[in-house]
Structures are given as C-alpha cells and as structure tokens.
Amino acid sequence: MSSAIIVTGGAGFIGSAVIQHLLAQTDDVVVNLDKLTYAANVDALSQFEKHPRYRFVKACITDTDALRAIFDTHRPRAVMHLAAESHVDRSIDGPADFITTNIVGTYILLEAVRSYLSRCPRQLADQFRFHHVSTDEVFGSLGPDGLFHEQSPYSPNSPYSASKASSDHLVRAWHATYGVPAVMSNCSNNYGPWQFPEKLIPLMVLKALAYEPLPVYGDGAQIRDWLYVDDHARALETILSRGKLGESYNVGGNSERKNLEVVQAICDLVDGLVPPKDGVSRRKLITFVTDRPAHDTRYAIDATKIRKALGWQPQENFASGLAKTVKWYIEHGDGPKGAGTYRGDRLGLAAVAAEARQ
Numbered sequence: 576m577s578s579a580i581i582v583t584g585g586a587g588f589i590g591s592a593v594i595q596h597l598l599a600q601t602d603d604v605v606v607n608l609d610k611l612t613y614a615a616n617v618d619a620l621s622q623f624e625k626h627p628r629y630r631f632v633k634a635c636i637t638d639t640d641a642l643r644a645i646f647d648t649h650r651p652r653a654v655m656h657l658a659a660e661s662h663v664d665r666s667i668d669g670p671a672d673f674i675t676t677n678i679v680g681t682y683i684l685l686e687a688v689r690s691y692l693s694r695c696p697r698q699l700a701d702q703f704r705f706h707h708v709s710t711d712e713v714f715g716s717l718g719p720d721g722l723f724h725e726q727s728p729y730s731p732n733s734p735y736s737a738s739k740a741s742s743d744h745l746v747r748a749w750h751a752t753y754g755v756p757a758v759m760s761n762c763s764n765n766y767g768p769w770q771f772p773e774k775l776i777p778l779m780v781l782k783a784l785a786y787e788p789l790p791v792y793g794d795g796a797q798i799r800d801w802l803y804v805d806d807h808a809r810a811l812e813t814i815l816s817r818g819k820l821g822e823s824y825n826v827g828g829n830s831e832r833k834n835l836e837v838v839q840a841i842c843d844l845v846d847g848l849v850p851p852k853d854g855v856s857r858r859k860l861i862t863f864v865t866d867r868p869a870h871d872t873r874y875a876i877d878a879t880k881i882r883k884a885l886g887w888q889p890q891e892n893f894a895s896g897l898a899k900t901v902k903w904y905i906e907h908g909d910g911p912k913g914a915g916t917y918r919g920d921r922l923g924l925a926a927v928a929a930e931a932r933q
C-alpha cells in the first residue's frame with residue numbers, strides 16, 4: 576500500500592527543498608498543500624510536475640473543509656507543516672496575516688489532524704506523525720555568549736516570532752492534551768536557491784548585481800547562525816522519521832556571522848563572478864540604513880541534541896553554501912519569478928513611522 580506525506584507550504588523556499596528531498600529519499604507520495612501566496616516559488620515546482628509521486632493541491636490551511644477533503648483523499652502517514660507567513664519586516668507592517676496563517680491556521684490544521692486520526696484506519700493512525708517546523712526566533716535575542724537549546728525560554732520580539740511561538744505552544748498542547756503525535760523543530764536562518772528576495776542574502780545578491788545600494792540595517796552587527804537549505808531539508812526528514820514524539824529539536828549551521836560580514840562576503844563573491852564594470856569593489860555599495868524595530872542582536876543554535884540523538888549535522892559550510900547560492904542567483908537572473916511583484920523596497924518601518932508621529 577502506498578503512503579503519503581502532506582507538506583504544507585511546499586511551494587515556499589524551504590518547502591520546495593523538502594519536497595525534492597522526500598521524493599528522492601522516500602517512496603511516499605508527496606502532497607504539496609499550498610495557498611500560493613506572494614512567497615510561493617511557482618517555478619521551483621515545475622521540476623516536480625512530471626514526477627509520478629508528486630501531487631499539488633492549492634488550499635489554505637485555514638480552510639477546514641478543504642483540509643478534510645485533502646486528508647480523506649490522500650490518507651497521509653505524516654504532515655510536515657511549513658506553511659507560514661515568514662518575513663519579519665512584513666509582520667511589522669501588517670501582523671494580521673501572521674496571526675491568521677501562523678496561529679489560527681496551525682490551530683485549524685491541528686484540529687483537521689485530530690479529526691482525521693479519529694476516522695482513519697487504526698493502522699494509519701498508529702504510525703501517523705505531525706512535524707511542526709519553526710524558528711529559533713521564538714527564543715528572542717542572545718547576548719554575546721551562549722546558545723539556544725531546546726529548553727531555552729520563549730521570548731519572541733517580533734509579530735512573526737510571536738506568531739511562531741504561539742503555534743509551537745499550540746502543537747505542544749495538542750500533543751499533551753489530545754495525543755496528537757507531534758515532533759517539533761526550531762531552526763536558524765536558512766539560505767540557498769529559491770529564497771524570495773526580500774530576505775537578506777538574495778536581496779543583497781540581486782542588488783549587488785544591479786549596482787544598487789546595499790541597505791544594511793543599523794550597524795550590521797547583528798549575528799545570525801546560517802544554515803544551507805538542503806541541510807535543513809535533510810534534518811527535517813530525519814526528525815520526521817526518527818524524532819521522539821512530544822520533543823523538539825534545534826537545528827543550526829554552526830555558522831555565526833554578522834550581517835555586515837555576510838554582505839561583504841556576497842560583494843566579494845559577486846565581484847569574482849561578475850567583475851565590476853569600473854573595477855571598484857561592490858563593497859562600496861554598502862549603505863547603513865535605519866535599523867529594524869526590536870531587531871534581535873544575536874541568534875545561535877546548540878544543535879547537540881539532533882547530532883547526538885539522530886546523527887544529523889550540516890554538510891555545507893557557510894563559504895561553500897554561500898558560493899553555491901550566489902552562483903545560483905546569478906544564473907537565474909532576477910531570482911524566483913514570483914518575486915516580480917517585489918522591487919526590493921524597504922519593508923518593516925511601520926513601527927518606526929508610528930514612533931516618529933508621537
């Protein structure tokens with residue numbers, strides 16, 4: 576009997592990498608359940624169109640009836656939940672969609688799972704797993720020392736991270752209260768091909784190629800722990816298949832970098848591949864702009880648990896992953912097609928503007 580895995584948000588940056596990984600590494604039918612928001616990578620999906628085990632369903636995770644029909648049609652053995660509004664700056668300008676999709680949507684999906692488990696064959700219910708994919712941003716901001724571990728207290732600072740923290744809590748509660756068989760993961764910043772160019776790395780690559788100013792928030796000293804997207808996809812499949820129910824796993828790349836260092840490295844890589852017309856380094860394009868409100872200073876992951884318990888560790892280092900990523904964006908011109916509606920404008924200043932009016 577064939578089995579199926581539903582991936583919510585499978586048309587997104589990480590979701591499309593997860594689908595590719597699942598199709599290559601498992602025998603499951605992989606069902607991509609995605610609403611196709613502005614962030615979806617329609618082009619990334621074309622590579623799967625002819626795959627005999629790939630299915631696409633356009634649906635919203637807040638649609639109870641649609642979820643019921645999808646579960647009954649595909650009878651999944653697992654759900655990997657990645658669908659979300661994911662950009663911090665957009666959450667500052669308009670938190671409503673983040674509350675609706677990330678919190679209410681996760682609640683409705685959990686209820687759909689609970690209802691499905693109550694009516695599907697016992698054999699399927701016994702092996703079923705729900706994997707909630709979340710972020711290290713739920714833990715808030717670190718000082719110069721220390722790492723986030725699985726027991727770190729939640730302390731989200733942006734509407735995005737608060738909405739993801741809420742969804743984490745809902746999943747934990749649905750596991751404890753209703754016995755929904757759930758595992759969770761909290762991951763650091765991802766980068767790689769197909770990322771929507773509102774995020775730091777693709778934005779800077781595309782602007783550097785176009786000789787546009789490279790806007791670095793504040794002094795650029797904020798630190799993120801970068802993970803190549805395929806390493807994350809591998810970690811997620813590992814957690815889905817072997818993670819302990821009711822537990823969470825931190826996933827990180829052991830690659831802490833200041834934002835300014837990341838942008839400088841991008842300039843150097845782009846210069847190496849597309850020599851600047853006037854011979855002047857693209858580092859000269861770096862411009863320091865108003866900082867993001869409540870900008871977290873540092874994120875860094877202690878990934879000991881997933882390494883020791885599940886044997887996962889990143890295969891890519893930051894230099895090799897960034898070189899691949901920059902090359903991909905150069906080869907793909909202006910990045911993902913869905914990005915056509917986004918012109919690289921500054922987002923996330925609504926709170927700054929409101930403060931200035933007071």
Ligand SMILES: NC(=O)c1ccc[n+]([C@@H]2O[C@H](COP(=O)([O-])OP(=O)(O)OC[C@H]3O[C@@H](n4cnc5c(N)ncnc54)[C@H](O)[C@@H]3O)[C@@H](O)[C@H]2O)c1
Nearest residue numbers: 584586587588589610611612614615635636658659661765
């Ligand atoms: N990108 C990162 O660095 C990072 C790091 C850690 C965790 N995460 C988490 O991983 C997940 C995926 O992130 P991403 O960067 O691929 O996001 P993304 O923004 O690239 O993609 C999100 C996908 O979800 C879909 N979606 C949005 N709302 C939906 C809804 N209501 N119903 C169905 N589909 C909907 C979109 O169409 C899109 O295809 C998110 O849950 C995010 O919080 C991301």
